[in-house]
Amino acid sequence: MKEIKVALVGQPNVGKSHLINSISGATLHVGNFSGVTVEKKEVEFEREGIKLRLIDLPGTYSLHPYTPEERVTKEFLLKEEYDLILNVVDSNQLEKNLAFTWQIADIGKPMVVAFNMYDEYSKQGGEIDTDKFFKLTNIRAENVSAKEKFGLERLFSKVIKTYEEKNTPRVYYSEIVEEEIENLKEKIKECKFSKRFVAIRLIEDDEDIYKIIHEKPWYSELLDVLKAAKERLRVEYDEEDTKTIMFEERFALSKGVVTQIAKKARKETLTEKIDKILIHPILGLPIFLFIMWAIFQATFSLGSIPMDWIDASFGAFGEWVGGLLPDGFIKDAIVNGVIPAIGAVVMFLPNILILYLGINLMEQTGYMARAAYVMDGVLKRFGLQGRSFIPLVSGFGCSVPAYMAARTLKNPKDRLITMLIIGFMSCGARLPVYVLFVSAFFAPEIQGNVLFAIYIGGALTGLIVAKILRAVLFKGEPEPFVMELPKYRFPKIKAILFDLWIKTKMYLKKAGTFIAAASLIIWFLSSYPAHEKELQNIPGSEKQAYILEHSYLADIGKAINPIFEPLGFTWKETVSIIAGLAAKEVVVSTMAVLYHTPDSDETSKELVETIRKNISFPTAVAIILIIMFYSPCLAAMGTFWAEVPQWKWRLFYTIYPNVLAYLMALIGYNIALLFS
Amino acid sequence: MRLNELKIGESGIIKKIYAKEPLKSKLLSMGITRGEKIKVLKHTLAKNTFDIEVGNSNIALREEEAKQIEVEKM
Structure with missing residues (x-):
């Protein structure tokens, strides 16, 4: 079967993830917080006898990447193989979104635009003429609502048509810019990108393109033309930075196109009203x-x-x-x-x-x-x-x-x-x-x-x-903080329930396997060696205690205990705390076992009594402080290790909380000693 | 004047962006470009963080970033 590989591109918060979910009931997380989609996700489905493969790229504001995620998108668009770009646009923010559309149109690949959230837009009286848009830009487009599953089928048939006709965008900037693009194109020889794209990116100082062009034999000849082109633009636009000029150029083009294709919607006022209260300077x-x-x-x-x-x-x-x-x-x-x-x-x-x-x-x-x-x-x-x-x-x-x-x-x-x-x-x-x-x-x-x-x-x-x-x-310097505040939206109950289901599955699978294995080890260490000979002479009720006191775990606890003696710990507290590294719940159950209470329920009065009798107040303070600050459970540590590839940070993360916890506990213990 | 000097509810026309790359591109791509109308919807009590409106978007930014946007009060 023929397959079309589609790169799904758009600015953050345009509902790309939602779109993917609406096609196949796939499993992407949908959120309003800028940039929830971090990983690359794909969906496959069949239409008109053709297999469509959508690759969801991280939301990006422009092809001048600001964040590591945005870089992922750019790298993909420049380096990977794909047949077509599907650009998702928020109908409510046409001008800003289209300014990015023109950037990716420059690449010269076949392209289709989805005007998403059209339901909201049309409810506010807005209209978009996609035929007119096609005439102006040679980009097929469809008004859709991923949330209401509206217009998607028409969108996909336009994707297929665009692919079959190899229909590429025709987006032109103002005369002066176009003239300079033409001048540059003459000097650009073989290159894997279109000449037009290279010319435009050179004008706007794209370092990634520079790096590629730099090695070409025709680079030196191009340099003078480029310098002259930039100089001319600087004068004409009264702006030093040619990158800014291109941003403004695209923004102006957006505005021009929008006035021709769209009937403006009334301003949405709900967000402003809610924000008056929720982020009030004093009440916020x-x-x-x-x-x-x-x-x-x-x-x-x-x-x-x-x-x-x-x-x-x-x-x-x-x-x-x-x-x-x-x-x-x-x-x-x-x-x-x-x-x-x-x-x-x-x-x-x-x-x-x-x-x-x-x-x-x-x-x-x-x-x-x-x-x-x-x-x-x-x-x-x-x-x-x-x-x-x-x-x-x-x-x-x-x-x-x-x-x-x-x-x-x-x-x-x-x-x-x-x-x-x-x-x-x-x-x-x-x-x-x-x-x-x-x-x-x-x-x-x-x-x-x-x-x-x-x-x-x-x-x-x-x-x-x-x-x-x-x-x-x-x-x-701390990083700049610039973040879009998306409009308030009513959540989709189905999407939320689905998300909870996914989280449940993930939690059970990940933590379950991990903690089950860890607890198995603890159980084994506290139950063996069996000491069967000695046990014969011990009454039934004390057997368990004897096994424990002579278990591998006890041996380990007694060996480590000198470290914790300054905190007033006996080997039992030491073992409980160490066992807590597997999972914090284990601290309670371990103590219950070690202090010989039959029921390990933490609310059980008996355990509370036993703990109070066996542990001094300063030691209790030390235990609480250690629990507060030392390493989290193995599952959490495993996650950190999986997320952070650098060995020095993995090591640091594994050691420093425990040092801090120990010091805090030592201080707490001694202060508590003074008072008791 | 700079964006951070506008009071809540006041608007201005963007004149120039002094921010360095890559922040400048980020601001530009969010619609904060020359000639656009920009309005201060809100700021926190200490004027640390601003909520501004440009085009049809709301953007949160800090005083440091707002300082780098030259505006003409409307």
Whole structure:
């Protein structure tokens, strides 16, 4: 079957991802926050007996890349093989979007334009004459709405027609520019790009094209013509920078074309009205804090409702499986190792989904960009910028998606700093440990405040660390902050549910396999060696304790313990803390096992009592501080490693939180000693 | 005058962009070009961050960036 390879190109927030989702029910994330689509995604489908393959390129404002993502798009357009460019345009922002359309039209490839979000545009009284557009530019176009699945089929038949006719754009600039393009074209000999494209890019100082042309034998002859061309444009346009001239040229062309093809829509006023309140200079910050508080409240309170059911179902499931399997190593491993571990992970799924939903709604409606705007001033003081805010917020739920969310940060330094402090935003899995220790050592009336202080303390420390990192390791000016605030939109319920489903699957798969494996190791180390001879003389109720006290885990704990002795730890606390590196929930369950409580439920009164009897207050403070600051779970660490390729940062990330946690705990321990 | 000197609700015509590359291209490609009308919709209390309207888009930028845009008040 014939195949057409289509590069899907457009500025950010024009609904490219949405378009891909609407064709095949594919699985792309759709959001309003500028630049959610980072990875290259493809969809394949068949129309009129031809296979269409769409490649979704990162949203880009121009062919003069500003961010690493935009560079990806440019590299693809210049270097890869493809048959046709499908340019998605937001009908509501024709002038700005078309200025980019002309840039990619210069490449000289067959091209089709989709005027997306036409539903919104026409509702406001707007109209676009695509036939007229075709006459003016020789680019076929269609009015579509990816959201309402409208016009897409007509669009694809235009894609096929354009491909079959090898129909390329005819976009012309003003006379002076065109004259200089012609002059330059005479000097351009063989080259893989069209002569016109090379001429235009040279006029606007495109360094990537310079680099390619530089090696050509005809380069030196071209140089004088180019110099003269630029000089003439500078004089004619009264502007020193020829790149700016070309931007203005394209913008003017857009305006000209738009007046001919489009009937203007009434101005959308909803966004302005909502913004009057949501990003009010004084109210903006409190409103944002309230929204965040509400999301966390829902995460913790609603999320805890299904927790008991999940816990109970896994318990029952474990018993059922235990009944099926013959006694022995495999049964022990599955019933005592794997199933409870997966249960512990799945137990937190409701919390995580609620947090995702909140964050997703913020993204889809367009509020996330506003929150970044509101928080920018605060974050700036700590050497971060507004965009860092989104991954940091996700960090309160789970560090794994938070590290991935950091991809939306354009600047590598900002991204790395943000990723290095995400661990200090206490994730949901740490909550059980806090609850256990706070209820054991603090008076009931201040427990809530202590818990709040732990979260705020972690976040503040993170910001201070960011400041230090910026000052010491990432010197230099902070990156400029320029971000489009997309219009407010009503989210598509179906898209959000689909997204949650994908997140659920990913979470279960990734964290499930990881934590299950890690817990299996812990289980094995705490259950072996078996000491069968010695056990014969020990009463049944103490057997478990004996195994533990003489397990591999105990050996390891006792070997490491000297390091933690300054914090008043015994080997049991040491092991619990270390086990927490696999997953924070494991801290609680390990302690429950080590302190010999039959039920490992953290709310169980008995465990609270035992902890209070066995651990001193200063040591408890040290434990809380360590949990707050040391490395997150293995799944999170694995994600960080996967996201950051540089070995020195991987190493730094793996070591420094633990050093910091230790120092904090040491200070906390000694201060607490003074008071008790 | 510069964009950051405009008050909330005030508009100006863009005269020149002093920003260096690659920021300049970014601003230009977002529609912040000579001759365009630009309006300050909002700024944060400390005037650190601005919400401006140009064409049909809203753009958030910092004082540092706003300082690099020359405007003539309307």
